[in-house]
Amino acid sequence: MRTIPVPTVAYSCLEIMRKTEGMHPLLAPDNLNYAQPSITNGDIVTVTPWLAPIVWEETFDSNLMDHIYKPQNITISATVFAVGKYIRFLQDFLHTAEQHFFVGYNVNYYVFTDKPEEVPNVNLAPNRKLNVVSTPSSNRWQEISARRMELIQILIEEKLRNHADYIFCLDVDSKFHGHWGAETLGQLVAVIHPGYYYGPRSGFTYERRSKSRAYIGEGKGDFYYCGGAYGGSLKDVHALVSTCRVNFEADAAEGIEALWQEESHLNQYMWINKPTKVLSPEYLWQDFAPRRPEIKIIRFSGVVKNYAEIRPNN
Numbered sequence: 584m585r586t587i588p589v590p591t592v593a594y595s596c597l598e599i600m601r602k603t604e605g606m607h608p609l610l611a612p613d614n615l616n617y618a619q620p621s622i623t624n625g626d627i628v629t630v631t632p633w634l635a636p637i638v639w640e641e642t643f644d645s646n647l648m649d650h651i652y653k654p655q656n657i658t659i660s661a662t663v664f665a666v667g668k669y670i671r672f673l674q675d676f677l678h679t680a681e682q683h684f685f686v687g688y689n690v691n692y693y694v695f696t697d698k699p700e701e702v703p704n705v706n707l708a709p710n711r712k713l714n715v716v717s718t719p720s721s722n723r724w725q726e727i728s729a730r731r732m733e734l735i736q737i738l739i740e741e742k743l744r745n746h747a748d749y750i751f752c753l754d755v756d757s758k759f760h761g762h763w764g765a766e767t768l769g770q771l772v773a774v775i776h777p778g779y780y781y782g783p784r785s786g787f788t789y790e791r792r793s794k795s796r797a798y799i800g801e802g803k804g805d806f807y808y809c810g811g812a813y814g815g816s817l818k819d820v821h822a823l824v825s826t827c828r829v830n831f832e833a834d835a836a837e838g839i840e841a842l843w844q845e846e847s848h849l850n851q852y853m854w855i856n857k858p859t860k861v862l863s864p865e866y867l868w869q870d871f872a873p874r875r876p877e878i879k880i881i882r883f884s885g886v887v888k889n890y891a892e893i894r895p896n897n
């Protein structure tokens with residue numbers, strides 16, 4: 584029989600209540616922004632109002648997670664799009680993923696690109712594979728970003744069934760800096776956007792036009808989630824991407840593009856279909872953002888880029 588080590592970190596119900604008491608999912612009072620970082624005392628919320636864990640450093644024991652998941656011999660797929668000039672980010676993305684992303688697990692990368700010949704040769708550990716999927720380019724970055732959902736839907740339908748247990752869909756213009764492992768596994772997993780987790784919900788950049796299918800009304804919504812990292816089981820991610828695709832295309836047929844393309848649709852989907860696990864902004868930080876006291880580790884972070892130079896349009 585397998586023995587499972589006693590977790591070194593465990594929050595009692597009392598501690599979780601203390602951490603969440605008086606706070607909605609957000610961390611801090613309504614008037615907090617980057618300019619007033621001293622207002623926060625570094626407290627974090629570790630559970631959502633619908634009782635999904637919010638994963639932060641010190642809320643889990645990596646050894647325990649590995650004892651649970653390693654014997655299951657699971658496979659994790661990771662999709663990453665490197666279309667046009669974004670191919671330049673792929674090398675660092677893959678190189679750092681090899682150091683931090685599900686180390687010791689079976690991992691299949693799916694690189695979607697219009698430049699298959701420019702995919703860098705990165706040394707992969709034996710249980711990890713890289714698959715290149717030829718993808719058309721577009722002269723609009725919004726379209727490249729949003730069409731990811733359609734292409735991920737097709738990938739799941741045509742290639743992944745029976746070949747993966749979990750999938751994560753990640754932005755390429757980012758690097759791993761710290762552990763990202765089995766603590767992130769769940770049916771439907773969303774990452775809280777680093778720019779909005781401590782501010783008022785009224786400042787979230789949800790789609791506010793009711794004619795869009797991504798519409799979220801004033802006062803509604805939970806967190807503001809990133810379009811740059813999400814995942815879960817194949818079944819749940821398939822439902823997410825196919826629903827967002829249908830809604831994005833139906834909007835387009837009526838001449839509407841949501842404010843943040845698929846990120847807006849993802850937020851609307853996650854509001855109706857609550858994620859079963861929420862990852863803290865440790866799992867998608869931004870290199871340009873000042874470090875805040877509650878951020879004990881940055882695991883994955885977007886690099887600083889010159890939008891005008893790398894995007895096909897602006």
Ligand SMILES: CC(=O)N[C@H]1[C@@H](OP(=O)(O)OP(=O)(O)OC[C@H]2O[C@@H](n3ccc(=O)[nH]c3=O)[C@H](O)[C@@H]2O)O[C@H](CO)[C@H](O)[C@@H]1O
Pocket residue numbers: 663664665666667668669670724725727728729753754755756809810811812843844845846867885893894895
């Ligand atoms: C950190 C984060 O949550 N980022 C999201 C944010 O802006 P970002 O500024 O992070 O968007 P972005 O320019 O990184 O585009 C998203 C992704 O699309 C791919 N790409 C884009 C343009 C291109 O010419 N070639 C290419 O391959 C690439 O994988 C890139 O990482 O809002 C976007 C809205 O559409 C997406 O939801 C992004 O995921």
Ligand SMILES: [Mn+2]
Pocket residue numbers: 754755756811885
């Ligand atoms: Mn990005």
